[in-house]
Amino acid sequence: MIELKNITKTFTGKQGNIHALKDVSLSVDQGEIFGVIGYSGAGKSTLIRCVNLLEKPDSGSVKVNGVDLTTLTSGKLREARSHIGMIFQGFNLLKTATVYDNIAIPLKLTGLDKKEVKSRVNKYLEIVGLSEKQNAYPAELSGGQKQRVAIARALSHEPEVLLSDEATSALDPDTTEAILDLLLKINKELGITILLITHEMNVIQRICDCVAVMENGEIIEEGRTKDIFTSPQHSTTKRFVNSLFSHDIPDDLLEELSESGQVATLSFFGESSGDPALALVTKKYDIFPNILSGNITRLKDEAFGQLLVHFKGDTAEIHKAIQFLQEKQVHVEGVTLNERHQRIS
Ligand SMILES: Nc1ncnc2c1ncn2[C@@H]1O[C@H](COP(=O)(O)OP(=O)(O)OP(=O)(O)O)[C@@H](O)[C@H]1O
Known part of the structure; x- marks a missing residue:
């Protein structure tokens, strides 16, 4: 469903060149929940932003559902992006719009008629369990509720893929659990493929089928979550696994x-x-x-x-x-x- 091949990305800053992604390849199957974990600066955000070309890679190909996005004209890219939803750590809601309008406005911009917009807003607010908050403003919502609105907004475009950029990092543990449960439900019931980035191993443990570990712009280890948990090879992967299950013996x-x-x-x-x-x-x-x-x-x-x-x-x-x-x-x-x-x- 998602296939990144030999992606490189270099940023030029005051300190010189930063090689954020060095020849990264990644493959996510349809229906999977795939997690990318790494410490700060590993290149996770750059990687996930390459999937919908919010960040344009210097080289390599980005295929989503068989289409190489790097070869598309801007019009075709816009169309392809509509099949890729994204949620963020900071929710990215319009502060001056109600919950309803936060979902409805982007839908109207795609040219949907009023009736269809209303039906989608209601449908997805119900799926995220927030129907009764449709007239509230973001400032009146908790962090978890804001993320639910952001998820409903992403789902309302009926994407095949959902990208999650540290969606639970700003939330407390209980709210994190609830949002992870919601992502599981979306994956199971709507069949949406999820690619997420995180620095928290419990996110991988709770919902991911597969995991890739990133360090210094490279994937240093990847596999089925159960294999990575039972037999981590790289010292960084071991540190992540030990952050959850540590059997320290003096x-x-x-x-x-x-x-x-x-x-x-x-x-x-x-x-x-x-x-x-x-x-x-x-x-x-x-x-x-x-x-x-x-x-x-x-x-x-x-x-x-x-x-x-x-x-x-x-x-x-x-x-x-x-x-x-x-x-x-x-x-x-x-x-x-x-x-x-x-x-x-
Ligand atoms: N727009 C940019 N300009 C210059 N350097 C950048 C830019 N975006 C990212 N970088 C650098 O690229 C490297 C990878 O950053 P990235 O944000 O992808 O890492 P990350 O793993 O997501 O980290 P974090 O968890 O802290 O967000 C870092 O060294 C970062 O400073």
């Missing part, structure tokens, strides 16, 4: 436990796959697993659990037990002093 304790066995992080999906596998291990092998810490959460709509376990026993037995767990679809990462998250294979 170095001296890790050293002490490593003398009598192996410390490992076990990751598993599904409500109960981890526990029975671990129970079976104690029956089958001559080892003693001791759970040091654990948590369970959801990755989108799937349960995701992690346990930090000390396997006490003979090295060969531990190795066999770990192989057994891996056969049971439990992902195992060894935790050692040298490389605290080295994969055991």
